[in-house]
Amino acid sequence: MALVGVRGVSKVFANGVQALANVSLDVEAGEFLSVLGPSGCGKSTLLRLIAGLIQPSSGTIDLAAGQAELGFVFQEPTLMPWATALANVALPLKLRGLARGERAARAAQVLANVGLKGFERTWPRELSGGMKMRVSIARALVTEPRLLLMDEPFAALDEITRHRLNADLLELWQRSKVTVVFVTHSVFESVFLSQRIAVMAARPGRVLSELSIATPYPRDASFRTSAEYAAYCRQASARLVEAMAA
């Protein structure tokens, strides 16, 4: 059974802009799905609709996982500058009313899982862009969500950092078996990461086609230079070109 069922969803904003038109999309439990599209195609809107942060104008969104089982990673790290890395990661637990000791222990554990052991007492401004994003991912994972929604999380990072975070994200995903919906405008990123790519077109935003990436995991750096990867990137690029022309 699908973890998320988006059925015929349209979204018209108060200013009259139609962000999404009749979007249908299923997300299977445990899968890694990328949503690929040009900027302004409503990718982020789709993610916020799934998260329940905004409501659809028409259509329905079925969430087998409740809102309590969601994690959200924004385009920017979106950390609280006045709180340490540990306190930032522990925030969702604090808002859920967990005791101080337990939330510190769990937050420290998740920080270690994203490779930031020893950075518990560090302030956000002392962290690099990549490390801030790791803290942000740790915060999304600390509640052990069934569904992780990521909105172009690595778009602002340099390529070297992005590749490392891509690899680490895949490892986290395989270890935790969380379902991921990953919004991106990078063909290469979507091919490297996902099992399935939903390609979106803009004005109005809609899902134009889907593409499966059959390459088994674990995928390491050698996958990036393989002929298979190149072939998938060509396919995905062609779909994206179609979407831009549509």
Next chain:
Amino acid sequence: MSARIIGPVVLGVVMLGLWEAAVRAAGIPPYILPGPILVAETLVADWSTLAPSLLVTIEITIEALLAAVVVGGLLAVLFSLSRWIELSLFPYAIILQVTPIVAIAPLIIVWANDVELSLLICAWLVAFFPILSNTILGLRSVDPNLLSLFELYGAGRWRTLIDLRLPSALPYFLGGLRISGGLALIGAVVAEFVAGTGGAASGLAYRILESGYQLKIPRMFAALALISATGIVIFLLLTLLSHLLLRHWHESALAPEG
């Protein structure tokens, strides 16, 4: 020692020296312009008269500033919680702010019927607006994504206020506090002038008035120097407070690179 300290100190000493030299060379009588040495001597000699007045002025300034923090801060939080309250009350806060304090001080002194209370009200009126408007700005300048995050995790209005809006507003509040610190002193002194013209009160402004009437110009300068020194100390203390609270995270409190 850095240029930040040496520069102003050297300039200050040179200016005081020039002042003293000019007064002596031109033979200006002390009742027109006393030299800095005479002012310093007067400060020491008249300390028993000036010190109680200094205490009165400092007391009113601090009380007014505290009242401004409490009322300005609470009003800002109230405004951020209810658009209706804000729209209804904010115009009146502006009216209070733009009305010259010297113009309404006599009325306040008559109505309050208690010198110290009326001074306090005047100083508070001048001081509370920067705290109010800055804190409102700060409470609104919250990262919208962080707001979404709080919503996603089911945080109520109260939690969001305590854990998100108030910390976000802190740098703005402290900026307003530094302005209000100086304004509270100015408000206290202006109100004392108005009250002092009527013969009441005993703050530093009253000493200045009194010295003027008695042509004790060096004492007038000594009182003036005390007011300036008080203002500088208030500013330094509030800057220190701001630095201590923000040093870990806010750009304004970070040491410049290199």
